[in-house]
Amino acid sequence: MSVTAAQGFEAAGVAAGLKHSGDRDVALVVNRGPSQAAAAVFTSNRAVANPIIWSRQVIGDGTVSAIILNSGGANCFTGHEGFQATHATAEAVAEAVGVSSGDVLVCSTGLIGEQLPLDKLRQGVTDAAAALSADGGDAAAHAILTTDTHAKTSVRTGEGYTVGGMAKGAGMLAPGLATMLVVITTDAQLAASALDSALRNATRVTFDRLDSDGCMSTNDQVTLLASGASGAAPDEAAFTAVLTEVCRDLAEQLQSDAEGASHDIAITVTGAATEDDAVEVGRAVARNNLFKAAVFGNDPNWGRVLAAIGTTSAPFDPYAVDVSMNGVRVCHAGGPDQPRELVDLTPRACSVLIELHAGDAEATILTNDLTHDYVHENSAYSS
């Protein structure tokens, strides 16, 4: 049900011919209210796509009536003509569903540097508006996919309200924020400022800690729309907890469908001086190609873990660090501990525990291994 699990929303996913495959490539989600509060977080990449430039303006007043998303083209580095295409898309949605274009968010995903075919996109908007329904969440979730192998959706319920979402990811998964397109809807009654705060708190510990390949996209956006249709008005903390569950579930689905990956790696750093240090250490390991290739080869090469930690600015003593892989402590106090042969890395799930012994803070970073399939998917064709 994804984005239509919550009351007050309609969605559709149609094929507009933007993808060569002929698959669905335009998704539309409309908030029928009574409230139209919204929040969004955007990629922190300084080179951003035209839809991001547009959507940053739209979200300013905290009111969003609809969001249109296309796969098959990122509309990034496409200059003035590209921005006009984004604007025209919002105008087409506004006309088709009877809202103001200034309340229409736009998201695009696909190849950078090519213009979108505006005629096809406009027809897609018309078709999507005609197909809108309260059962359209799954079709929308399919329409935003690129190299994903399946749709990602998640639904949780709070006290008297529902939170549901859809996500696309697959490649270029890195932090700060998102590197993905995500739309989450709720029928809870919350003001835009509360939604913004809840969304930032939820993404900080979920999507922001997914770092599949260290590459940060130009188009990423996580959007939260609230209709208020349930009549429930939860307090912000309770709502944030439910929202965080949806975000974590979607983040884990993105990880497990990352391009070419054969392992889902959770790197937990404990005993850090600060949470930021824990994140920095986890991320340094997550981005180390030698470590990632070793995991692909089922090789518990803890030396590469320590070499990666050594590139960070986090306080630690290299001769105090412990490292465990899949429950076997292979490094104690910066030296060899249990034999590496005891570590079984054949399961897809791989856990790395790094104990810095430098404080009380911790964080977990999710990443993937570096595989032949990753190289193939990112070299054999443009994406």
Added chain:
Amino acid sequence: MSVTAAQGFEAAGVAAGLKHSGDRDVALVVNRGPSQAAAAVFTSNRAVANPIIWSRQVIGDGTVSAIILNSGGANCFTGHEGFQATHATAEAVAEAVGVSSGDVLVCSTGLIGEQLPLDKLRQGVTDAAAALSADGGDAAAHAILTTDTHAKTSVRTGEGYTVGGMAKGAGMLAPGLATMLVVITTDAQLAASALDSALRNATRVTFDRLDSDGCMSTNDQVTLLASGASGAAPDEAAFTAVLTEVCRDLAEQLQSDAEGASHDIAITVTGAATEDDAVEVGRAVARNNLFKAAVFGNDPNWGRVLAAIGTTSAPFDPYAVDVSMNGVRVCHAGGPDQPRELVDLTPRACSVLIELHAGDAEATILTNDLTHDYVHENSAYSS
């Protein structure tokens, strides 16, 4: 001739059984003077191997009589026992060649986290000392190799003096400094302080700008030994120029033999506000797996270049950037320019020119593509 091209040096390379292959794995270089001035730069990784801990102390007084290098084991994260092995190695060299152990540098390379077999290593020192000769440079250059496919040596001459060197690299090539073992000798007469300054200036624009895979090693060291045997006493600027040529030649040899690489990529950033900005931008592109995989696939995916630039803190306007690949400007002012089909990426050499239009500074970063062979070499066995 490598390290024995300059007068006053003897070298040897022998097989001590540290490598399973039975290849040469212990190299010894002795400076017979009359001068024994030296300088060295070390990995900036905070997790360093025992030989680095030792060598940092030895270099303190600017006097070095000999340097012993082993492949077949990094002696990193091997605790107190590992440090004792380094110390014992230096003692063995001191005894065998009649110098003070406090003037013996030690370098190791290989797998992290395993103890070196000290008996074999001591025998290797004895054998190497017995084999020392003024023709031993090539044998030494072979003995330091790990996954390198061939030895790297370089010789240049200044006015009345010679500078020659050997290097090993292959994997874990990243900056700040070195991520490699390099020994350079000269028969020029220069004080240790002048050698230090010349070496830092030379490595800053050569080895420090080689970033094959973004991974920084724990064992890297570039050493410069001066015998003064030629009697020539060049001024520091002239010497630095010759030294920089040797360093650049060796850096390019390291790049072209990087593990699994099929392209040697030179990323030149011009129009940066500062040289540091140019380096940061070049490095961000060099470390972007999606860009590197695209080059492997002969795909001039300039969108991935711009997405990588956007992750930096360098001043630039995304809509002012030009990008050329192999001489074809595919991106102008942040938008599409020449058709990407015009770019021929089939040659091994690949040039990327990024014009930021934000200032007058520039820098070139050398890197490699991300290939199936890279993944294979770093996943199929421990290294």
